[in-house]
Amino acid sequence: MHISPEILLVRYLAISRAIAGQMDFQSVLGEIAGELYMLFEHDHLDISILLPDQPGRNVSFEVGVSTKWGETADTPHLIAESPIRDLLIGKVPHFLTSDACNDSRFHFEDAFDSPIFEANLRSRVHVPLQVHGEVLGALNLSSHEIGKYGPEHVKIAQQVADLLAPYFNALIWGDQAKTAALSEGAARGREETLRLGALRLTEAMEDERKHIGMDLHDQTLADLTRILRRITGLKRRPVSVTTSLSGIAEDINTCVNELRRIIEDTKPGVMDLFGFTQAVEAQLERTVGGMVPTITTIVEDSTNSIVDEFSGSLRTALFRIVQEAINNAVRHGSPQQVVVNIEANEHDIVISVCDDGTGMETLQDGHSSGLDNMRARAAIVSANLVFERNDPDGGTRVMITVPRKHATKSGDISTRESLALEAAQ
Ligand SMILES: Nc1ncnc2c1ncn2[C@@H]1O[C@H](COP(=O)(O)OP(=O)(O)OP(=O)(O)O)[C@@H](O)[C@H]1O
Ligand SMILES: [Mg+2]
Numbered sequence: 001m002h003i004s005p006e007i008l009l010v011r012y013l014a015i016s017r018a019i020a021g022q023m024d025f026q027s028v029l030g031e032i033a034g035e036l037y038m039l040f041e042h043d044h045l046d047i048s049i050l051l052p053d054q055p056g057r058n059v060s061f062e063v064g065v066s067t068k069w070g071e072t073a074d075t076p077h078l079i080a081e082s083p084i085r086d087l088l089i090g091k092v093p094h095f096l097t098s099d100a101c102n103d104s105r106f107h108f109e110d111a112f113d114s115p116i117f118e119a120n121l122r123s124r125v126h127v128p129l130q131v132h133g134e135v136l137g138a139l140n141l142s143s144h145e146i147g148k149y150g151p152e153h154v155k156i157a158q159q160v161a162d163l164l165a166p167y168f169n170a171l172i173w174g175d176q177a178k179t180a181a182l183s184e185g186a187a188r189g190r191e192e193t194l195r196l197g198a199l200r201l202t203e204a205m206e207d208e209r210k211h212i213g214m215d216l217h218d219q220t221l222a223d224l225t226r227i228l229r230r231i232t233g234l235k236r237r238p239v240s241v242t243t244s245l246s247g248i249a250e251d252i253n254t255c256v257n258e259l260r261r262i263i264e265d266t267k268p269g270v271m272d273l274f275g276f277t278q279a280v281e282a283q284l285e286r287t288v289g290g291m292v293p294t295i296t297t298i299v300e301d302s303t304n305s306i307v308d309e310f311s312g313s314l315r316t317a318l319f320r321i322v323q324e325a326i327n328n329a330v331r332h333g334s335p336q337q338v339v340v341n342i343e344a345n346e347h348d349i350v351i352s353v354c355d356d357g358t359g360m361e362t363l364q365d366g367h368s369s370g371l372d373n374m375r376a377r378a379a380i381v382s383a384n385l386v387f388e389r390n391d392p393d394g395g396t397r398v399m400i401t402v403p404r405k406h407a408t409k410s411g412d413i414s415t416r417e418s419l420a421l422e423a424a425q
Contacts, residue, residue, distance in 0.1 A: 002152075003039065003156070008039070008156070008159075011035060011038055011039045012159065012160070012163055014035045015032050015035045015036065015160060015163060015164075016163060018031040018032050018034075018035055019031055019032060019164065019167050023171070023174075024171065025047065025049060025061040025168070025171060026061050028164070028167065028168070028171070029045065029046075029047060029061050029062070029063050030063060032160075032164070033045055033063045033064070036141075036160060039156055039160070040141055040153060040156055040157065040160075041143065041148075042064065042141040042142060042143055043064055043065060043121075043142060043143050043144050044062065044063075044064040044065045044067070044119060044121055044140075044141070044142040044143075045062065045063050045064050045140070045141055045142075046060050046061060046062035046063070046067075046069060046070060046140045047060065047061050047062075047129065047137055047138065047139055047140065047164075047168070048060050048069075048082065048084065048088065048137050048138045048140065049061070049129075049136065049137040049168065049172065050079065050088060050135070050136055050137055051076055052172065052173075052176060053176060053179070054076050056078060056079055056080065057076035057077060057078060057079060058076060058077055058079050058082060058088060058137065059075075059076050059077070060077070065119045065121075067115030067118060067119045068112075068114060068115050068118070069112070069115050077112055078112075080110070081110050081111060081112040082111075082112060083100075083105075083106035083107070083111050083112065083113045083116065084106070084126045084138055084140070086105070087126050087127075087128055087135075087138050088128075088135060088137070088138060089135070090128070090135050093128070094125070094126060094127045094128070094154050094157075094158065095124065095125070095126040096124075096125055096126075096149060096150075096151065096153070096154050097123065097124050098122070098123055098146055098147040098148075098149070099122045099123070099146045099147070100116045100121050100122060100123075100124045100142070101116060101117055101120070101121070101122060119142075120144050121142040121143075121144070122142070122143060122144055122145060122146045122148070123142065123143040123145055123146060123147060123148035123149045124140065124141070124142045124143075124149070125140070125141045125142075125149050125153050125154055125157045126138050126139070126140045126141075127139050127154060127157045127158040127161045128161065129161050129164060129165040129168055130161075130162075130165055131165050131166055131169045136165065136168060136169055136172060137168065138161075139157055139160065139161040139164065141153075141157055193274060193275070193278070194274075197273045197274040197278075200272065200273045223251060223254060223255035223258065224255060226251060227248055227251045227252060227255065230244065230247065230248055230251070231248065270282045271315065271316070271319060275305050275307075275308045276305065276307035276308050276315055276318070276319060276342075277299060277301040277305055277307070277308075277342060279319055280299055280319070280322055280326075280340050280342075281297075281299045283319075283322070283323050283326055284297040284299060284326055284338060284340065285297065287326050287327060287330045288330055288338065291330065293336070295330065295335060295336060295337065295338060296336060296337040296338075297337070297338050297339075297340075298337070298338075298339040298340070299339075299340045299342075300339070300340070300341050300342065301341075301342040302341075302342065302343050302344070303342055303343060303344040303349065306342075306344055306349060307342065307349065307351075314381050314402075317377045317378075317380065317381045317383075318351060318381070318383070318400065318402070320373075320374075320377055321351075321374045321377050321378060321383075321385070321398075321400055322340065322351060322353055322400070324370050324371075324373065324374050325353035325374065325398040326338060326340070326353055327370070328360075328370060328371075328396075328398075329353060329355035329357060329395075329396060330355075332357070332358070332360065333355045333356075333357020333358050333359070333360075333395055333396060334357050334358060335355035335356050335357030335395055336356055336357075337355065337356050337393075338353065338354070338355045339352075339353075339354045339355075340352070340353050340354075341354070344404070346404075347403060347404055347405075348401045348402060348403055348404060349401070349402045349404060350399060350400070350401050350402075351399070351400045351402075352397055352398065352399045352400070353397070353398045354390045354393070354395065354396070354397045354398075355390065355395040355396055356390065356393035356394055356395040357394070357395040357396065358394075358395070359389060359390075359394055359395055359396055360387060360396045371387075374398075378400060381402065382402070382403065383400050383401060383402045384399075384400070384401040384402075385398070385399070385400055386398070386399045386401075
């Protein structure tokens with residue numbers, strides 16, 4: 001094969017133009033395959049890319065015949081099992097074979113070599129993709145024909161690989177930067193949620209300290225003073241001790257109940273501090289805690305915490321519905337997994353609680369207090385509540401759909417509805 005330098009230059013420029021603007025490996029390959037074919041006839045073209053964040057592993061992208069190497073592009077392979085591992089670890093400068101099916105260099109114990117046979121890859125050329133002497137992957141060209149390639153092909157393949165390598169290097173590091181930025185963003189988001197939660201907790205505790213002081217003074221201190229007065233009076237007057245004691249017991253009971261209320265009121269809820277999604281997560285964890293066998297829980301909120309923009313009473317109503325759905329799933333369904341999804345579209349917010357348990361069968365329209373309460377709460381906030389089979393996993397899906405216009409603070413629920421909700425809680 002002889003190609004004049006002018007033609008080579010034209011082809012390389014065409015390849016260079018073709019890759020411009022392609023943002024992922026598959027698109028780059030797709031764009032260059034045609035140009036490369038003019039230089040180098042092939043039936044299969046693929047690249048192997050080493051993963052800097054997963055040492056010892058690589059992924060493949062291919063065009064032409066599809067093989068298992070490319071089918072599993074999302075699942076990194078072990079370099080140690082790659083038929084061209086010696087090239088990927090820099091042990092050999094290239095591979096040239098006239099029949100890969102019968103070339104022992106590609107077939108060793110544990111070699112992931114089945115695609116060579118399945119796709120009938122005979123003549124093959126493998127050259128490294130390198131930047132600054134570091135191998136970042138390989139360019140691999142194959143033909144079904146035996147003895148099709150020679151040293152001239154290796155030379156051309158290497159020149160193409162040298163042209164592509166800086167571009168691939170940029171893509172690899174671009175991907176890495178994107179992944180790092182995403183996880184950093186997520187970590188920052190969590191940190192920010194915790195920071196805000198802690199700030200609100202401090203403020204809430206400060207407020208509550210004042211309330212506790214006032215409540216203890218007005219209620220509990222007054223109760224205890226009255227009880228003390230009655231006991232002191234008992235000593236002086238010869239009255240029936242039983243009657244007096246039962247009165248005192250009643251007073252103490254009231255005092256204890258009041259004290260309980262004060263304590264209950266002072267506990268700032270997870271929802272107030274950390275938001276709806278975290279409250280649902282906490283509820284799920286509490287409900288499945290200690291269950292044998294264990295139940296996996298997932299909460300996915302793709303709405304950027306939209307529920308936290310709602311009024312307190314609406315948010316509480318939604319939380320109570322979700323809470324009962326979670327309790328029911330765990331109590332009655334014996335599921336392996338409970339998933340809560342919070343999603344939004346242009347018109348609605350959709351919260352679903354899905355379990356893969358036994359399913360709830362016939363009770364859709366029946367009467368039952370937990371389900372009735374859920375329906376009542378949903379009706380008050382104009383939400384649509386649906387119980388359905390959680391296909392394809394089996395189990396139950398409870399879907400709560402709230403029109404966005406009812407949910408924003410400006411279109412908030414009325415005072416009447418708010419009062420009804422409070423009564424239902
Ligand atoms: N996710 C679920 N999987 C299986 N069965 C369910 C599920 N949710 C509800 N059920 C069935 O529906 C019935 C009614 O539920 P409901 O919440 O009204 O009552 P409950 O949970 O039995 O009692 P409670 O009044 O304490 O909530 C349950 O007893 C159960 O048989
Ligand atoms: Mg129930």
